[in-house]
Each structure stands twice: as structure tokens, then as C-alpha cells.
Amino acid sequence: MSDAGAQAQILIIDDEPQIRRFLRISLKSQGYAVAEAASAAEGIAVSQAHRPDLVVLDLGLPDADGRTVLAELRAQSSVPVIVLSVRDSETEKVLTLDSGANDYVTKPFGIQEFLARVRNLLRARPEPTATGEAVFTDGHLTVDLGRRLVSQDGVPVHLTRKEFAVLGMLIGHAGRVVTQSQLLRQIWGPTHLADTHYLRIVIGKLRQKLGDDPNDPRYLRTEPGVGYRFIGADV
Template sequence: MPNQNHPTEAGDPTSAPPARVLVIDDEPQIRKFLDISLRAQGYQVALAANGGEGLTALAVQGADLVILDIGLPDKDGHEVLKELRQWSQAPVIMLTVRAGEAEKVAALDAGANDYVTKPFGVQELMARVRGLLRQHAADPHEALPVFDDGHLRVDLSRREVRLHGEPVALTRKEYMLLALLLRHAGRVVTQPQLLKEVWGPTHQHDTHYLRILVGKLRQKLGDEAASPKYIATEPGVGLRFVDASQWKLPDL
């Protein structure tokens, strides 16, 4: 186990709030082990058991670093990494039992920052986590970009939504829906995918939930279904965030 008396960036009371680490792994014992180990070093920890949960957690809550298993039940880790890299530059450490050089090269070429083979030593992993967080903190442009078209501003890193400069109070599910559409901006997200990620796998046919939620979200964003500025309906298919061009680096 890590030396809990050893000071780290995360545990320094004079530093910024503790870094948030998202662990995406389908093995409960690995998630529990990493949760305990990371919290012992002073980090905030979020856990996800599959790729869909992990992408949703990252979009909704943000993370300073992601530990991503390659062997996931719903999506291959490489697929999750590819999706993640379309909208997030959070550093990623890949975990896998596959130790081949070709596998490592593929992961790094796809946008991973580091690679650890199972079984791994916790001290080595924590050292890699600290190193990547230092590099990330040194580069302000690594933060999630902000959507801002001069009217609507959505900062996924801070989980802030403003319309004409005024804060917009969204429910948890309204924000989840907006974040999901934003990270796929310009592309259609199907109804089953939205229902699964917002309400869970048992609600993939409850389309009336989605109609009610998107209606409330549109109202709060000053959007209209007939002439959408932000959320367009593709009949019988799903929803699309209309404007994918207004991503900007966050204010420093």
C-alpha cells in the first residue's frame, strides 16, 4: 500500500483542490484497490465499470486524469480512448494484461499518455499518476474546452452553464443530456444511447422520458424544436447538438 505519510501534490493543504481521478475498469477488485490506493494519496476518485459509464462520468463530472482498462465489457478500451480524445485532453493511463509491444504502441498512438501492464505495483502506478498530473498542471491548454457562442456558455470542466451571462440551473439529468450531446457535437446521438446513458440500460425504450427531458432543457436554453439553435431532433433517430464550431479554450 502507498506510504500515507509521504506528501503529494494532492495531499498538500496549501495546494489547489485535490486532483480528480476517474477509474474505468470492469473488475470490482481492481476498482476497489485503486479507489483505496488513490484516496490514501489524497485524490478524489470516481469509478466506472464500463466504457459508457466512464465517458458519461467524464463528460458530466470531469477528471484530471483517467485510468482506463483496455478489456471492457461494452467497448474496447481503444474505442473508449478514441471517443474520449474527440473532446477531452485529460491524461490517460491504460491498464491491460496484454504486454505486447504492438499493443502498447497502438494505445500510445491513439492518444494514451502512459501504459501499465497488469499485475502492477501500486507505487509505480502512483508515481506515474503524479508525473502526469504535474505535466497536465503545467499546461493550461490541457483543460476541457468551453462551448461559447456569445449567448450560451458551457464549461464542462467546471460543470457550469450560463445563458446571456446568467447561470442556468439544470437538474442532474438535464446536465447529463446536454453534456452528452455536446461531446458528440455535430453528430446524431441515438435515442437508445441517450436513454441508456442518462437513465440506464433498463430504460432504452422509454422514449417519453427523453421527450420530456429535452423539452425542459430546450426551455431553459431558450431553444425551440421548430427552429433549433442548439438541440435538433432527427425524427425517429435521436438528437444532435447543432453548432460544433464554438469550442474555445477556457479562460485562464
């Protein structure tokens, strides 16, 4: 784990003491600092006081639905939020992600996968260049978001405007789930939220041009029924 990761503070908002204890032990074993809250009101207060680097949020809190807390957090900052919930319906996941959560983990969950998701969200985003624009590179693929240039091993990759827009939005939220409706609203407009086939075609073209195998992805991972995630920073 990087030093930045070791210094990160994580706030757990969950009313189940055993879940908080399990997460606290697991996160501290990885070098994270941990703060806890057992209710929505306490969670918001602790967040304001401690300014955590990441929030783990249960939806089933005793004094309010977790999405109320999510809305309050989003009004304060863009802190990454992982939602933990027993609610496992596709509709619930999409609604929560569209409301501003960065990831959604269903209880019960495997701790190693959970910790990987934490690392994903804490990992540094693409660094700004001298012009203030972000560039992603892994030594193989390079995407200059400001100049709208893509290359692999120094060879230009020609993308359409929509293909670049989708890739750029996913890279801008690297490691996080971006829902289909978020992508469609941002890139095609609010009248195209049902046109998921547009997105599937563009993702297919991107995978073809980047040589990305959907069954063993290096860059673009499908979150079935929810959206997509750029995982290049993990490779």
C-alpha cells in the same frame, strides 16, 4: 504531494470490482478524489459529467474495447489517460500510445510505480512566460521553447534543429511516453516512420550534450521498444 495533486479527481474505468477497489483505496490514501465506472458507456458518461483530471482506463471492457473509449475521450479533451491492461505485447502498447494514451501499465502492477506515474501526469507542465511560450528549468538545465535557447548552469548548449525539436516535443509532454512513431511523424514527416535510427542518433547526441547517462538518466528515459519520456520534472 502538492495541493494541486491532492485536489485532483481521477476516474477509474475498469469492469473488475477488485481492481477498482484496490485503486480507489490507494488513490484516496494519497488525497485524490476518485470516480468509478464499470463499462465503456458509463465511463464516457462519467467523464462528461465530472471532467476528471486523469483517467485510468482498462482496455478489456464488457461493452467496447478500451481504445473506443480512448478515442471518445480524445474527441472531448486532452485529459491524461493511463491505460491498464493484461495485454503486454510491444505492438499493443505502441498502438495504444499512438492512439492517444499518455501511459501504459501492464497488469499485474506495483502500486508505488503506478502512483508515481499518476504523479508524473498530474504534475504541472512548464509554465508559460510573459510571451506565452513555455520554459523548463530545474536550476541546472534551462530550455526556453519560444526563444529556442538551451543552457546548463548559464552556459549555452548548442543543439541542431532536429535535436531541439525532439527535446522540445519531449518537454512538451513531460512525464508522458512519446512513441517513436509520434516523434518521427512530427519531426521527420510521415514518410520516415521506419527510420528509427534517425531518432536513436539524435537522442544519443542530446544525451551527450546534456551529460545525461542513459543508464541513470536525469532527463531522457528510454521506454524500450516504445519511445522516450522526459523525466526532468521528477528530479
